[in-house]
Amino acid sequence: MxxxxxxxxxxxxxxxxxxxxxxxQKADSKPIICIEAGHQAKANLKLEPxxxxxxxxxxxxxxxxxxxxxxxxxxxxTLEVALKLEKALKDDYEVKMVRRxxxxxxxxxxxxxxxxxxxxxxxxRLHADGSDNAKVTxxxxxxxxxxxxxxxxxxxxxxxxxxxxxQQVIKQTGAKSKGVKPRGDLTGFNWLKVPxxxxxxxxxxxxxxxxxxxxxxxxxxxxxxxxxxxxAYYKSK
Numbered sequence: 001m002x003x004x005x006x007x008x009x010x011x012x013x014x015x016x017x018x019x020x021x022x023x024x025q026k027a028d029s030k031p032i033i034c035i036e037a038g039h040q041a042k043a044n045l046k047l048e049p050x051x052x053x054x055x056x057x058x059x060x061x062x063x064x065x066x067x068x069x070x071x072x073x074x075x076x077x078t079l080e081v082a083l084k085l086e087k088a089l090k091d092d093y094e095v096k097m098v099r100r101x102x103x104x105x106x107x108x109x110x111x112x113x114x115x116x117x118x119x120x121x122x123x124x125r126l127h128a129d130g131s132d133n134a135k136v137t138x139x140x141x142x143x144x145x146x147x148x149x150x151x152x153x154x155x156x157x158x159x160x161x162x163x164x165x166x167q168q169v170i171k172q173t174g175a176k177s178k179g180v181k182p183r184g185d186l187t188g189f190n191w192l193k194v195p196x197x198x199x200x201x202x203x204x205x206x207x208x209x210x211x212x213x214x215x216x217x218x219x220x221x222x223x224x225x226x227x228x229x230x231x232a233y234y235k236s237k
Contacts, residue, residue: 060107169225
């Protein structure tokens with residue numbers, strides 16, 4: 001082999017390896033974001049394992065909460081925001097939607113498996129909270145626990161994503177933050193093999209926050225925060 005050809009081959013290899021993305025992702029490919037709009041029109045209370053091989057059983061998918069003022073069910077609110085998020089992300093990310101309609105029957109494990117099969121880089125789970133105390137407000141950001149054997153491999157990256165996304169969403173919305181917290185009991189986390197953040201966007205049991213979450217301009221702020229958070233996360237890599 002000539003010295004010129006050798007140098008060209010070495011340079012090509014060096015550049016290719018230097019620009020390659022982790023986990024086998026091609027250098028010119030977009031990160032894959034899997035979006036889950038929590039819940040669905042009809043709950044499915046049949047049981048499924050809480051984790052692969054687990055004897056602990058939980059309902060496949062609960063019905064979610066309902067707005068105390070708007071009377072809007074959680075599954076409608078989450079899809080409204082999910083569709084807006086898809087639109088905001090599609091230019092810079094490859095987006096996979098767990099559901100686009102209300103009339104689906106997808107268990108929590110099936111939602112996780114969908115994102116696993118999509119080889120998502122991050123799964124964003126959208127939910128809304130509820131409480132017996134109507135005065136409680138604020139957003140909570142959950143990620144898979146490090147202390148759970150099922151989610152330990154994805155916990156660190158999930159925490160990083162959750163912290164950055166939380167910072168940006170709170171900044172954009174001005175909402176009260178109830179913190180970034182680990183969860184080891186959620187079926188939707190325990191079946192995952194990809195990093196994830198679950199966003200409880202606010203309390204539908206609080207009149208003011210319930211109304212606020214249904215306002216298009218506030219939903220846009222939530223979406224902008226998630227987008228800025230994901231952008232910041234990937235910029236740091």
